[in-house]
Amino acid sequence: MTAADQPHTLDLRDESRPRMAALAGVQQREEGQTLELLFAEEPSLLMQAVALMMRNRFHWEVAEADHGTWRVRVVDRDAVEPDSLTELLSRDHERLDRLFAIALQHANKGEVDAALPLVESCYQGLRRHIYCENDVLAPHFGIPEESPHGDPTNTMLHEHDNILQELAEIREMASLGEAADASMIAALMGILSGGLAKHEGREEQNLFPQWDAALRREPAPGLLERAKGILNGAEDDRLPE
Ligand SMILES: [Fe+2]
Ligand SMILES: [Fe+2]
Structure with a gap:
């Protein structure tokens, strides 16, 4: 020792x-x-x-x-292996944030070629992550009827649409090669990175602890393992376009 x-x-x-x-x-x-x-x-x-x-x-x-x-x-x-949804999903947030931050550094320096593969990885990672949250976890734990006071599950679902759409636009712009506008890409990435951090913080503070508490009350064998698999690409054939 x-x-x-x-x-x-x-x-x-x-x-x-x-x-x-x-x-x-x-x-x-x-x-x-x-x-x-x-x-x-x-x-x-x-x-x-x-x-x-x-x-x-x-x-x-x-x-x-x-x-x-x-x-x-x-x-x-x-x-240690993640032993709760909070740990699993928070770690994935952090991993995606790191990738996105490096991509943004490249974009800030005008290096769109270097940013593009990282943006692609983020896009793929976010599609898996959001599929897991939207299509597996939210239905398992229940999606409340629309509530005027911003229920955390509904807020999450709404934000996902915006996040994926914004990232898809950035990805499209970055894939233009020589014609890509690096400063515009960097500006959009800066805005998205702030929005993403807020979104992730809300999930980590409100939603994931609720899900983990529900799992302690009513265990769902295999759910955590399934979520791990999804983040690693096990259900890529089911990701929505
Ligand atoms: Fe999310
Ligand atoms: Fe998340």
Whole structure:
């Protein structure tokens, strides 16, 4: 075991504000490091809140509960397989965001040729992701009747149409080669990237936790595995055009 493998332990049992202390500890954790947090009370809700504040950028689990002490283990998110829809879909958001950000950097430099394959990957990734959310998960958990106060599922479905359409336009413009207008492409990508981030944040904060809570109440064997498969291309023949 190397020094980096040694868990770093933070004892928060006497903390008056354990949530803030846990957040600070997780923020200071270095990549690859295992952090252990000790709590005097059951910490699941507190850790869910910390995870939300950090957009689920780490994996946590209650490793041990004994004699009034709860031991929570925090590791890199990629060190474990996603075990909830929130983790799976948030990771895919982050992966798509990274691809899109690199494509945007190229477009900003006028390098449309270099941006195009990344835009294509984003487009394919988003079609899979949106198919999974629209055609598999939303019907499974139920799509409420249109509500005037912006139900999260209806909001999501509506935003997907816009996102895919905007990305399709960018893709079309970028595929013009020499004739492509890099500054226009970069401007449109900048706008879409802001819209995408808001959309993803809303899903991660409102919708996915609702879905995961529903799954805890009523498990659906195979659903998470199916969603993983879809993101990896297992149902590409069923993606809507
Ligand atoms: Fe979405
Ligand atoms: Fe999403």
